[in-house]
Amino acid sequence: MRGAKGLATAVRTPDGEIEVTFQNTAPLTKKYKILGMPVLRGFVALVDSLIEGVRALNYSASFFEEDDEPSKFEEFLEKMFGKKSNDILMGITFMISFIFAIGLFVAFPTGVTSVFKNVGLGVIGLNIVEGIIRVSILLLYMYLIGKMEDIHRLYQYHGAEHKTIFCYENELELTVDNVKKFKRFHPRCGTNFMFLVMLVGIFAFSFTGWNSLLERVASRIVLLPLVSGLTYELIKWVGMSDSLLSRLIAVPGLKLQELTTREPDDKQIEVAIKALKTAEGIKDEEKTIGELLEEGNKRLKESGIDSYVLDCQLLLGKVLKRDKLYIITHREEKIGKYNIEEFYSLVEKREKKMPLKYILQTCEFMGLELYIKEGVLIPRPDTEILVESVLEKIEEEKEVEVCDLCCGSGAIGLSIAYYRKNSKVDLIDIAEDPRIVTCKNISRFSLEERAEFIQSDLLKEVIKMQKRYDIIVSNPPYIRNDVIPTLMEDVREYEPHLALSGGEDGLNFYRRIIEESKLVLKVNGILAFEIGYDQGVDVQNLMLEKGFINVKIIKDLAYLDRVVIGELKVD
Structure with missing residues (x-):
C-alpha cells in the first residue's frame, strides 16, 4: 500500500504473525516536479509501481525461503556485486518480465494481425483487430494463471486491498467486519489501467501506419510511455468523476477484476488493513491483557459487581476467543484498538447489570454449553x-x-x-x-x-x-x-x-x-x-x-x- 506517509508492505509470515516494512519515501512524481507533469507522470508511476511490486514480492518470498540453498547464479551475483546483488537480480527479473510482456502482448498480436493485411481492412481496421487479439490474450492469460494456487492467493490479496481502500475512503473504522461490507472491484485498479492502455493504444497506433513487423513492434514500444501516460490521466479522471461517461469507461475494467480479484478471507483482510494503516500513519492504540483486566476490574467493582474479577476474565476471553486460563497466563500480551473497544463495550453492559450469561451468550446446564x-x-x-x-x-x-x-x-x-x-x-x-x-x-x-x-x-x-x-x-x-x-x-x-x-x-x-x-x-x-x-x-x-x-x-x-x-x- 502507498499512502500519505509512505510505502508499506505487510506479509503474513509462516508463524501467523504480520510483518510490515515501511519506506518513508514519496513517489518519484512528487520528488521531482518535472516527473509530475501530466502524461509523463503516468509512465513514471507505471515503472515505479512495477519496480515496487517486484520488490514487495521479493520481500514476501524472503519469509518462505530461509532454508533454501542459493543457486549458483545467486552466488555469482553475490560475489560480483555484494549487497547490491539483490537489486541486480530484481532488475534482471524486471527486464525478463518486460521482454515477456512485449512478446506476448505486443509482438505476437501484431504478427497475427499481419495475416489480415491483405483483406482490405486498412490501418484502423488492422489496429482494431490487433487490439481485439491483444485483449483476448490478456483475458486468457489472466484466467489461466488464476488457476495457479499462488496467483489465486495473490488475487485474494488484490481483493483485500480494494475492499480495505473502499472502507477507508468511506471513512469507516478499519475493522475486518467493516471491510467485508465492500465490493472487491475498484475503479482505480491497475487492472482497469491495463485494459484502458490497450484501448488507448488502438487509437494511438492508428497513426503509425502498418509497416514491417519489426517497425510496428518498435513503434508500439516507443509509444508506450505516451499511451500509458494518457491512460493514467484518464483513469485518474474516472476515479474522481461520477459522470455517466466515467462510469461507462470504468465498466470493462471493473468486469475484468472478476478475473484478477478473489474474495479474501479474514486473515488476508487483516494484512491489508495493517498495510494501509502503516502507509497512512494510523497508529493503533494498544494495551496489555493485564492493563485491560485492571481497568475492567475497577469499573465493575465500583458498579457493585461482586464477581468483577471472574467477569472481566470471561468478558476479555470472549473478545479474544480464548479461555480463562489463557487470559490469566498472558497478561503481557498486547491487544489492538478494536478488541479494546469491544471489551469496553462488554464491560459497560455488565456495569448496567446485564447478566453475564446474556453478554457471553452461553450457559452451562447439565454439562451442556447452551446458547x-x-x-x-x-x-x-x-x-x-x-x-x-x-x-x-x-x-x-x-x-x-x-x-x-x-x-x-x-x-x-x-x-x-x-x-x-x-x-x-x-x-x-x-x-x-x-x-x-x-x-x-x-x-x-x-x-x-x-x-x-x-x-x-x-x-x-x-x-x-x-x-x-x-x-x-x-x-x-x-x-x-x-x-x-x-x-x-x-x-x-x-x-x-x-x-x-x-x-x-x-x-x-x-x-x-x-x-x-x-x-x-x-x-x-x-x-x-x-x-x-x-x-x-x-x-x-x-x-x-x-x-x-x-x-x-x-x-x-x-x-x-x-x-x-x-x-x-x-x-
Missing part, C-alpha cells in the same frame, strides 16, 4: 433437579415421547434428549426468541432427528395435532406479580417477564397446564413441574384435584421444595 440470549430465561442450577427427576423415570433403552413445555432455551428438553438416546422431544413455547434459541441449540447438539420446536400457546397446537406424550415436563412462569418488582436488578431488568409472571398467586400456568395435559398424556403419563420454594403443596393439590396420582414433592440441595411430579390416573 442463550435476551428473550429467554437463563437456565438455573436448581432446574437440574427437575431434569434429574425426569431422567430417573426413563429407562436407558426405553423409547419415550417427551414434551418440554415453556421450553425457553430448550435446556430441559434437550438435556433429556441428550442423555436418553431413545427419547423424542417436542419443545414448546409461545414466543419467537425461544424458537430462535432452541432451534440453534438443537443444531448445536445434533439433535435434529429427535427434537423439534413447536410454537404454541401452551398445549393448544399439539391438542389440535392429536399428539400424545409419555412425559410432560415444564418450568412455567410461577412468580407472583407483586413479587416481580422486588427481584434482583439483573433479573427484573433483563429477563423476560413473560417467562416470570405466573399471575396474582403465581399458579395460573400450573392450572392451565394440568387441565390441558390430560388431553395429550398417554396412559399413566407423567407430569413434572419446577415450582417456587413455597408452592409445593399448592401445585400438589391442584394435580390431585384433577386426577393425578403418586404426586410427590422433591426438594433441592437447600432442602427447599423444587419439583412436583405425578402420574395421570387411568380408570
Whole structure:
C-alpha cells in the first residue's frame, strides 16, 4: 500500500504473525516536479509501481525461503556485486518480465494481425483487430494463471486491498467486519489501467501506419510511455468523476477484476488493513491483557459487581476467543484498538447489570454449553433437579415421547434428549426468541432427528395435532406479580417477564397446564413441574384435584421444595 506517509508492505509470515516494512519515501512524481507533469507522470508511476511490486514480492518470498540453498547464479551475483546483488537480480527479473510482456502482448498480436493485411481492412481496421487479439490474450492469460494456487492467493490479496481502500475512503473504522461490507472491484485498479492502455493504444497506433513487423513492434514500444501516460490521466479522471461517461469507461475494467480479484478471507483482510494503516500513519492504540483486566476490574467493582474479577476474565476471553486460563497466563500480551473497544463495550453492559450469561451468550446446564440470549430465561442450577427427576423415570433403552413445555432455551428438553438416546422431544413455547434459541441449540447438539420446536400457546397446537406424550415436563412462569418488582436488578431488568409472571398467586400456568395435559398424556403419563420454594403443596393439590396420582414433592440441595411430579390416573 502507498499512502500519505509512505510505502508499506505487510506479509503474513509462516508463524501467523504480520510483518510490515515501511519506506518513508514519496513517489518519484512528487520528488521531482518535472516527473509530475501530466502524461509523463503516468509512465513514471507505471515503472515505479512495477519496480515496487517486484520488490514487495521479493520481500514476501524472503519469509518462505530461509532454508533454501542459493543457486549458483545467486552466488555469482553475490560475489560480483555484494549487497547490491539483490537489486541486480530484481532488475534482471524486471527486464525478463518486460521482454515477456512485449512478446506476448505486443509482438505476437501484431504478427497475427499481419495475416489480415491483405483483406482490405486498412490501418484502423488492422489496429482494431490487433487490439481485439491483444485483449483476448490478456483475458486468457489472466484466467489461466488464476488457476495457479499462488496467483489465486495473490488475487485474494488484490481483493483485500480494494475492499480495505473502499472502507477507508468511506471513512469507516478499519475493522475486518467493516471491510467485508465492500465490493472487491475498484475503479482505480491497475487492472482497469491495463485494459484502458490497450484501448488507448488502438487509437494511438492508428497513426503509425502498418509497416514491417519489426517497425510496428518498435513503434508500439516507443509509444508506450505516451499511451500509458494518457491512460493514467484518464483513469485518474474516472476515479474522481461520477459522470455517466466515467462510469461507462470504468465498466470493462471493473468486469475484468472478476478475473484478477478473489474474495479474501479474514486473515488476508487483516494484512491489508495493517498495510494501509502503516502507509497512512494510523497508529493503533494498544494495551496489555493485564492493563485491560485492571481497568475492567475497577469499573465493575465500583458498579457493585461482586464477581468483577471472574467477569472481566470471561468478558476479555470472549473478545479474544480464548479461555480463562489463557487470559490469566498472558497478561503481557498486547491487544489492538478494536478488541479494546469491544471489551469496553462488554464491560459497560455488565456495569448496567446485564447478566453475564446474556453478554457471553452461553450457559452451562447439565454439562451442556447452551446458547442463550435476551428473550429467554437463563437456565438455573436448581432446574437440574427437575431434569434429574425426569431422567430417573426413563429407562436407558426405553423409547419415550417427551414434551418440554415453556421450553425457553430448550435446556430441559434437550438435556433429556441428550442423555436418553431413545427419547423424542417436542419443545414448546409461545414466543419467537425461544424458537430462535432452541432451534440453534438443537443444531448445536445434533439433535435434529429427535427434537423439534413447536410454537404454541401452551398445549393448544399439539391438542389440535392429536399428539400424545409419555412425559410432560415444564418450568412455567410461577412468580407472583407483586413479587416481580422486588427481584434482583439483573433479573427484573433483563429477563423476560413473560417467562416470570405466573399471575396474582403465581399458579395460573400450573392450572392451565394440568387441565390441558390430560388431553395429550398417554396412559399413566407423567407430569413434572419446577415450582417456587413455597408452592409445593399448592401445585400438589391442584394435580390431585384433577386426577393425578403418586404426586410427590422433591426438594433441592437447600432442602427447599423444587419439583412436583405425578402420574395421570387411568380408570
